[in-house]
Amino acid sequence: MAEDLYSVLSVPKTASAEDITKAYRKLAKKLHPDLNPGDKAAEEKFKKVTAAYDILGDAEKRGRYDRGEIDASGQETPQQRYYREYAGGEDGARYRSTAGFEDIGAFSDLFGDLFGERGGMRGGRGARFSMRGSDAQYRLDVDFLDAVNGTKTRITLPDGGTLDVTIPPGVADGQVLRLRGKGNPGIGEGEPGDALIEIHVRPHPVFKREGNDIVLEVPITFDEAVLGGKIEVPTIGGRVFATVPPGSNTGQTLRLKGRGIKTKGSAGDQLVKLSIILPDRIDDDLKRFAETWREAHRYDPRRKLKEQA
Amino acid sequence: MLSEWDLVARVQRLTVTRFRVWIKQGLIKPADQTAQRFSEADLARATLICNLEDQLGFSEEDVPVLLNLIDQIHGLRSELLCLLGALDDLPPDVRATVKLRIESRRGGDGGQ
Numbered sequence: 031m032a033e034d035l036y037s038v039l040s041v042p043k044t045a046s047a048e049d050i051t052k053a054y055r056k057l058a059k060k061l062h063p064d065l066n067p068g069d070k071a072a073e074e075k076f077k078k079v080t081a082a083y084d085i086l087g088d089a090e091k092r093g094r095y096d097r098g099e100i101d102a103s104g105q106e107t108p109q110q111r112y113y114r115e116y117a118g119g120e121d122g123a124r125y126r127s128t129a130g131f132e133d134i135g136a137f138s139d140l141f142g143d144l145f146g147e148r149g150g151m152r153g154g155r156g157a158r159f160s161m162r163g164s165d166a167q168y169r170l171d172v173d174f175l176d177a178v179n180g181t182k183t184r185i186t187l188p189d190g191g192t193l194d195v196t197i198p199p200g201v202a203d204g205q206v207l208r209l210r211g212k213g214n215p216g217i218g219e220g221e222p223g224d225a226l227i228e229i230h231v232r233p234h235p236v237f238k239r240e241g242n243d244i245v246l247e248v249p250i251t252f253d254e255a256v257l258g259g260k261i262e263v264p265t266i267g268g269r270v271f272a273t274v275p276p277g278s279n280t281g282q283t284l285r286l287k288g289r290g291i292k293t294k295g296s297a298g299d300q301l302v303k304l305s306i307i308l309p310d311r312i313d314d315d316l317k318r319f320a321e322t323w324r325e326a327h328r329y330d331p332r333r334k335l336k337e338q339a
Numbered sequence: 340m341l342s343e344w345d346l347v348a349r350v351q352r353l354t355v356t357r358f359r360v361w362i363k364q365g366l367i368k369p370a371d372q373t374a375q376r377f378s379e380a381d382l383a384r385a386t387l388i389c390n391l392e393d394q395l396g397f398s399e400e401d402v403p404v405l406l407n408l409i410d411q412i413h414g415l416r417s418e419l420l421c422l423l424g425a426l427d428d429l430p431p432d433v434r435a436t437v438k439l440r441i442e443s444r445r446g447g448d449g450g451q
Contacts, residue, residue: 116380126414
């Protein structure tokens with residue numbers, strides 16, 4: 031350990047901090063035990079190089095080393111357990127890949143048989159042929175409000191299994207959800223395929239969807255139209271009160287900000303189309319009022335129509 | 340077995356967010372998938388990924404490539420060790436024959 035740390039990293043004593051890091055990385059990439067499994071010599075060198083960098087790479091420690099306050103061994107850091115110590119054992123088995131053996135199996139009958147067998151015995155590991163499973167396609171009918179607000183549902187598969195599906199808020203009719211790894215099983219070490227779920231949204235009796243806006247027609251009375259007022263309106267999130275301005279007309283639209291479909295970044299609006307509805311039975315009061323009102327306030331809503339056609 | 344927090348706490352410079360990205364990418368596969376519990380191998384592997392990125396300066400794109408190669412090497416090493424173990428069990432004369440065969444094949448490959 032009496033070796034000079036600068037010579038371990040092959041840098042001059044005057045090297046900048048950056049040069050030291052660069053030199054260290056260059057050596058470490060070559061020597062890292064996990065990049066050289068089984069190479070004892072490389073491991074020893076790596077330890078030396080890392081120990082040197084632990085001191086020279088730290089401005090304060092480097093200063094103390096330069097001043098002779100600490101020796102080349104510095105403070106030994108607790109020993110790291112390298113991944114390679116586990117990689118060969120039972121615990122590391124799930125990470126090992128025999129992808130590199132596929133062609134060898136094809137060249138050697140003995141190897142082909144052995145690896146095939148091994149795959150069977152050990153539950154897929156080391157199987158010679160691996161193939162990703164195919165995607166499974168399903169169709170799911172969703173109620174309008176569930177599609178709009180998002181929901182969780184469970185579907186039963188043809189084979190009796192079940193699949194939990196999270197329907198994101200605002201899912202559109204015809205949209206396909208992909209559930210990774212929920213499709214058909216793979217062969218060998220191949221991953222399972224995905225489940226593709228095509229969403230069909232059932233129409234709603236009153237709500238219609240336009241982009242992220244919800245459109246709905248709301249009847250108002252003749253007096254609400256003239257005088258204005260507050261009316262109760264259903265929205266996809268429950269009932270709210272909307273203000274009808276005085277002098278509102280059929281076909282006019284109220285915009286309820288943020289009452290539409292909420293997606294990640296934004297929220298649509300609800301558009302309320304007003305429609306004036308007269309009472310079922312026109313009583314004498316109303317009749318008389320209309321007659322007197324007409325005398326003094328004749329107006330022609332069809333003037334434009336006549337001009338145009 | 341370690342919980343996610345235990346493991347993250349034991350690796351320098353590792354954060355939960357960073358660790359979860361690795362799990363999502365499949366770089367780390369919890370030893371116990373259902374309980375999301377981790378083994379010593381997972382801990383060592385997380386340390387390795389940290390080392391590759393922080394100490395050795397590999398980029399986030401490099402690491403999956405490196406791990407894939409490392410996993411292949413360990414897969415090959417494990418099969419090779421298994422094969423060698425099987426050869427060791429054979430009678431001495433058979434082993435000698437195998438040794439000769441190997442040497443002649445190496446020679447035939449262009450004198451490596």
